[in-house]
Amino acid sequence: MESPSPEAPAFPLQRGCPFAPPETASAFRESGTPRRVTIWDGSEPWLITRHDQIQQVLGARGAFGADVTDPGFPNTSSAQPTVEGEIFFRKDGDEHLPIRRILNADFTVKRAEALRPRIAELTEQLLDELEAKGEPVDLIEDFALAVPTVVICEVLGVPYGERHAVHESSKKLVQLSLPMEEKLAAHQSLHENLARNMEHKRTSPDSGLLSRLVNTHVDERGDLTFEQAVRLGTLVIGAGHETTANMIGLGILAFLREPGQRAVLMSDPAKYASGATEEMMRYWSMVQTEPRRVCLEDTEVGGVLIRAGEGIICNLPAANRDPEVFAEPEKLDITRTDRRHMGFGFGVHQCLGQNLSRVEMQEAWPRLFRRLPGLRLAVDVSELHFHDDALTYGLERLPVTW
Numbered sequence: 001m002e003s004p005s006p007e008a009p010a011f012p013l014q015r016g017c018p019f020a021p022p023e024t025a026s027a028f029r030e031s032g033t034p035r036r037v038t039i040w041d042g043s044e045p046w047l048i049t050r051h052d053q054i055q056q057v058l059g060a061r062g063a064f065g066a067d068v069t070d071p072g073f074p075n076t077s078s079a080q081p082t083v084e085g086e087i088f089f090r091k092d093g094d095e096h097l098p099i100r101r102i103l104n105a106d107f108t109v110k111r112a113e114a115l116r117p118r119i120a121e122l123t124e125q126l127l128d129e130l131e132a133k134g135e136p137v138d139l140i141e142d143f144a145l146a147v148p149t150v151v152i153c154e155v156l157g158v159p160y161g162e163r164h165a166v167h168e169s170s171k172k173l174v175q176l177s178l179p180m181e182e183k184l185a186a187h188q189s190l191h192e193n194l195a196r197n198m199e200h201k202r203t204s205p206d207s208g209l210l211s212r213l214v215n216t217h218v219d220e221r222g223d224l225t226f227e228q229a230v231r232l233g234t235l236v237i238g239a240g241h242e243t244t245a246n247m248i249g250l251g252i253l254a255f256l257r258e259p260g261q262r263a264v265l266m267s268d269p270a271k272y273a274s275g276a277t278e279e280m281m282r283y284w285s286m287v288q289t290e291p292r293r294v295c296l297e298d299t300e301v302g303g304v305l306i307r308a309g310e311g312i313i314c315n316l317p318a319a320n321r322d323p324e325v326f327a328e329p330e331k332l333d334i335t336r337t338d339r340r341h342m343g344f345g346f347g348v349h350q351c352l353g354q355n356l357s358r359v360e361m362q363e364a365w366p367r368l369f370r371r372l373p374g375l376r377l378a379v380d381v382s383e384l385h386f387h388d389d390a391l392t393y394g395l396e397r398l399p400v401t402w
């Protein structure tokens with residue numbers, strides 16, 4: 001790849017401060033217009049950083065597409081079109097919506113609320129295990145990653161006893177440094193687990209997603225093949241695992257750094273946990289290299305004509321600190337009432353798992369701080385390692401004592 005020009009800096013952008021969006025993204029937002037960046041293959045997609053312009057792109061019908069096999073799509077690697085080309089959320093219209101509708105039923109606010117007591121119980125069980133293990137612990141490995149795994153197993157209907165196997169496999173899927181063969185093996189093992197469980201639901205149906213997929217959609221309606229249904233199960237595990245885990249971890253760190261905010265949360269968790277979750281989503285905006293789209297018809301965005309065939313990357317961290325939308329955007333304030341953040345995206349591809357994730361965060365933080373009121377970092381903040389260039393921003397480890 002040729003060196004990026006100063007007008008089109010290399011993307012992913014680096015953060016100077018781990019608690020703020022990349023400076024370049026913020027500067028682009030202040031300039032008011034979409035700007036070009038240079039990605040791995042030398043192409044120069046547009047980076048959109050303003051809140052209103054991202055809403056325009058992600059909310060437009062038909063003008064921008066999510067299909068990673070479109071030649072103009074700003075792929076993350078040369079493998080992306082092959083690996084992700086068939087996934088429903090990398091498609092548009094009739095290839096996306098029918099599958100999305102099939103899944104929606106298990107991810108409504110109502111379903112997430114119905115799961116709240118079970119999520120609370122599972123969180124307490126994990127805290128029992130954490131306390132039994134003794135300090136210091138790595139809260140990413142022992143808590144933040146474990147919560148979404150046990151919860152998604154519950155949603156799917158994977159037996160509790162198999163959570164460790166699922167946890168091990170899904171952890172490997174998102175490890176950046178792991179060799180490809182190990183990742184493929186982890187994927188295979190997850191696939192086999194879900195296929196076995198799904199087969200079992202044919203004779204022992206329950207209220208979980210796997211049971212509904214196989215009994216209603218494969219066997220009764222025939223709108224999915226068994227193989228497609230299994231793949232949807234693995235997709236749901238993959239999409240919700242690292243994202244929620246990173247948010248739980250980053251949220252813990254923010255509360256440790258800002259004891260005043262933590263005191264507000266703990267003064268009345270029932271009152272403040274929901275606002276805290278929205279504010280953490282805004283503040284961290286941990287999906288940092290997506291959403292991506294390809295322009296399908298010439299469209300003006302912020303005074304710039306984006307042409308059909310050009311790539312677009314939306315920068316959520318910059319948009320969620322847009323001063324035209326959020327007062328004092330750099331400040332973490334869990335009592336903030338403006339909830340227009342786009343941490344879960346916007347438009348037809350907006351996050352499927354957001355309601356579930358919200359309940360997980362709302363239960364995880366107050367329960368952790370109630371159980372371990374003396375919780376503190378076991379290392380200096382400067383020793384924490386954040387991943388800057390991954391799809392999701394997050395901490396590799398969060399060593400704590402109490």
Ligand code: HEM
Pocket residue numbers: 066088089090100152236237239240241243244247286287290291292342343344345346348349350351352353354356357
């Ligand atoms: C804090 C946690 C999470 C964050 C920050 C997050 C963020 C996002 C974002 C920004 C998008 C939009 C992508 C785009 O427009 O291209 C998205 C889509 C999606 N998310 Fe999440 N997500 C989280 C948790 C989850 C969970 C728990 C699940 C599954 C149970 C999940 C499943 C999905 C799926 C399937 C899509 C694609 C939806 C579609 O295209 O129709 N996510 N997520």
